[in-house]
Amino acid sequence: MSKPVSYKRHRFPPEIIAYAVWLYFRFPLSLRLVEEMLLERGIAVSYETVRRWALKFGPAYTRRLRRKAPSRRDIWHLDEVVVTISGKKHWLWRAVDQDGYVLDEIVQSRRDTEAAKRLLKRLLRKQGCPPRRMITDKLGSYAAARRQVMPDVEHRSHKGLNNRAENSHLPFRRRERAMQGFRAPRYLQRFVSVFSAVRNLFVPPRSSRSAPATHLHRLSAMAVWKAVAKIAA
CATH class of the missing domain: 3.30.420.10 (Ribonuclease H-like superfamily/Ribonuclease H)
Structure with a gap:
């Protein structure tokens, strides 16, 4: 893995930041909907703060995720x-x-x-x-x-x-609609690099999508997410 994620000078704990970033990239939610879901849990954070967290920590988490090993049989x-x-x-x-x-x-x-x-x-x-x-x-x-x-x-x-x-x-099209489009190609490139990495982590491979296998896969994925986000399990 790359160097650890730093949360210095952030007043919210890592658990909240990682949860907000996970919500934003894992589900077809706008920034304002993430803000509302956090508020329901008693966390008062503006959607602009969620945006800054996504821009800073999304790529940082992605760099620490292991990629699937390539094979000549792919x-x-x-x-x-x-x-x-x-x-x-x-x-x-x-x-x-x-x-x-x-x-x-x-x-x-x-x-x-x-x-x-x-x-x-x-x-x-x-x-x-x-x-x-x-x-x-x-x-x-x-x-x-x-x-x-x-x-x-x-x-x-x-x-x-x-x-x-x-x-x-x-999945990308659903996110595009929720976000009402992108302002520039570089923002699109930056977004999809994180969005797809998160999806790769949480969506089980086609070969193991029975209910028990899917449940175990998601538990494992969440453990990996907490590890890359530097959160205690």
Whole structure:
């Protein structure tokens, strides 16, 4: 893990700060709704304070979360979704694996081969090895980028096969509506990097979603969250 989280010069205890950040990134809640939920528990905090906590501690917690170990048997599902910011279209390019785990996301102003290449290069750098297979929709930019970046990887291009990547956009869309959009691409990039890391931690893999397994997974995830937030269990 990276260096411990510091709460110096914050008058609220770490438990409250970590709880507020968890609420904001884990559920489709606006800052004002988080403020209201804290007030119900007797904690009088303004939504602007919650915003500052999210900006400061969200990335700090995320840096201390362990990423899923990459494997050459992984299957990458790639897709992009349009996000309108200040009247201009941007694309959020996302890659998930066979379990629905978000591997990486990148906000770009283009939807072409160069943008697809940038995503693939980032993925290879972060994962350290290519996947067994890459699955996309029929956007030609993926095939062109794959030939240049990782030509030996099998590529399947079919809209029906890529439901996993397309479904991964749904939680983000719910958050986008709750937040009433984003003010700038850099704010979107900063938000999704934390949002997806928190979701990766708390949502169980598709292979173990029975009720008992889900319950145990969530208990384990909460223990990890408290550890990275430097909270006593």
